[in-house]
Amino acid sequence: MSVQSTSGSIVEQFQTNADIEVDPEDVHERVTTLIDEYQVPEGEARRSVVSHLLDEHEIDRDAFYAQSGSDGNDLVGCGDIEAPEQWVDLEAEVIQLWEPKSDSIAQVGLLADDTGRIKFVSWAASNLPELEEGEAYALSNVVSDKYDGKFSVKLNKTTNIERLDEEIDTADGSESFTSEGALVKIKPGSGLIKRCPEEDCSRVLNDGRCSEHGQVEGEFDMRIKAALDNGQEVESVIFDAEATEAVTGWSLDEATSAAMDALDTTIVAEEFRSQLVGRYFEIEGPEVGEYHLVDEVEESSPDVACEADAARLLDEHFDAEMD
Ligand SMILES: [Zn+2]
Structure with a gap:
């Protein structure tokens, strides 16, 4: 879509949805400035200008967007929402409901699909049908929000809710779990x-x-890509930069300057190897593909049972040799 048609469609939207004549030149200038001078992507420029005009003309957002229906929204994944104030459609399962902390909230919980999870809030004032835990729904015209760096979606009085018969795949691997073992290999x-x-x-x-x-x-x-051995099985684990720093004490900056000083990037992996191999860790994080990702890590002591096992195995070997 060109800048011209973006501005044109905004002007049209205000005419149709709010019966308001906005100044086409003003709209065009705002869109152009955002796109050309601030390099804002077109969709975002559009949202920003519409949002500005809604404020300027004191138009009720819900009512305005309700006029648009949900035809214009993209069907997105729960994990794909990366900006606030986006009007989108979702198909997701309610995997958890929490007790609302305020009377203004009818329902609050967690939606999931195969791209991830997102918190949702349904306002009491919106009078929407209640969602049930474990059921899948098509939710059209929900709006994204951001709080404390986390995204959520708000169901509002323009939201259309339809129960889905098909199952939604919520296995995105974001389920966090704990493993413990010896780090045997980098x-x-x-x-x-x-x-x-x-x-x-x-x-x-x-x-x-x-x-x-x-x-x-x-x-x-x-x-760090490593192998964690719990005595029964060996698991592939990945520490990202943050987890790596937590476990080695080396920040990315320190690692980079150490490599530059040595003119050799491999010294970083060598350092990690000498620090970590043979130590026991308890890690926590989701599984992605064949890897257990490390969100949290703590050094742990070897399992007493493992040590006993090791001692028994050694004894057995010893007995065998004696025979
Ligand atoms: Zn690339």
């Missing part, structure tokens, strides 16, 4: 790595090349 691809700086890419570079974008100027990142 795998290749650990330490200081470089990622593709292209938007939405962040692939790990191989010899300065991104498999999608070719040769790029990479950005440093830090991680």
